[in-house]
Amino acid sequence: MDGSDLKPLFFDLTKDSLALLLASRFKAPSYCASQIYDWVYRKGVRNPASMTNVKKALREELGSLLSFQPINYKNYLKSRDGTFKFLFEFEDGECVESVLINQDGRYTICVSSQAGCALGCRFCCTAKIGLRRNLSTSEIISQILSVSSFASRLGIEASSIVFMGMGEPLHNFKRVVSALKILTDPDGLGFSERKITLSTSGLVPAISDLYKTGLRVNLAVSLNATTDKVRTELMPINRRYPISLLLDTLK
Ligand code: SF4
Structure with missing residues (x-):
């Protein structure tokens, strides 16, 4: 090295x-x-x-x-529906996936925010890995730069970003917020806040903290059940932050 x-x-x-x-x-x-x-x-x-x-x-x-070289994807696969899946391997050997999603000709980049995840949702494959580590801001931004440049070589422009890959983005709060600032900075990647969505299992304090940053990106909250009993079985985080508290916070 x-x-x-x-x-x-x-x-x-x-x-x-x-x-x-x-x-x-x-x-x-x-x-x-x-x-x-x-x-x-x-x-x-x-x-x-x-x-x-x-x-x-x-x-x-x-x-x-400073180093100005983003991390590039290692490999990719194309599925029949026009979706591309990218494998990123970082210096310490940890791997995550990003996806370029085609929805009727509109393209979205789905990024990972953690290698693994600590939250243990019963229906999720990533949960089985446990949390390996948080991704750095540059590892998050690199996924977007690398997938965007792949897309532009195909004449495709990705118009929105979703944090729905591996990990709970609000569990890696500081680095994800820095990535959001770079994404929405007019001198940076220049995405409108409306074109960015964070998918969260419902980490209530972090939802409030995100609001306090002034960033008004979309939140997609995975409810998966209408009762605390069922939701806690599926998503252990519900024990700490039950549905009523979650819904109050989102108001
Ligand atoms: S928060 Fe998301 S990534 Fe983590 S275990 Fe639940 S569904 Fe999987």
Whole structure:
């Protein structure tokens, strides 16, 4: 492994964190973070030397400060209905899946937020693995960048994102919120909040915390039952956060 492998990943940083980093290291004004975001996320440029409106001295330092290479998928499969499934394998060997879903010509990217899951829903294959670890923000963003560029090579544009792959997104709150900020930043990936959906089993405190961030993405709550007795059998999380509390929180 050479030194470059140990560099922090650009794709872990929200624009505000990038601005703070550049200010502390180079006394760079905050608009530099917007410029770099624009190059990377809007123009697809990965080489800091090509970011021509960024000050030359900063450009020269950027490449040694941060890695601009997202993680790519390892393999993919196409199913008969036009859905593509992608396997991502990370440096520590943990694997997750992403899916490019075709709904009557509209494409959605379904991403994973954790390797495995701790919540133990009885009907879920991921539950059998248990929680291996949370994904980093860059591992979440990499799924979207890698699947999007696969799609664009086929002339497809994915117009929405769902967090419905492996894991409970609200159980990996901090990193998922950073990913949402990158996704919705106009200099970042520029998705409308209405085009992003988090699927949750109903982690009540995290639903409130998400609301407090000001991010107004869609929530898809898996109820799976209308009584606490049945829901607790299917989804053990219901013991802590029963249906009435969940519904009150969603109001
Ligand atoms: S929260 Fe989602 S990923 Fe986790 S066990 Fe339940 S259904 Fe599976």
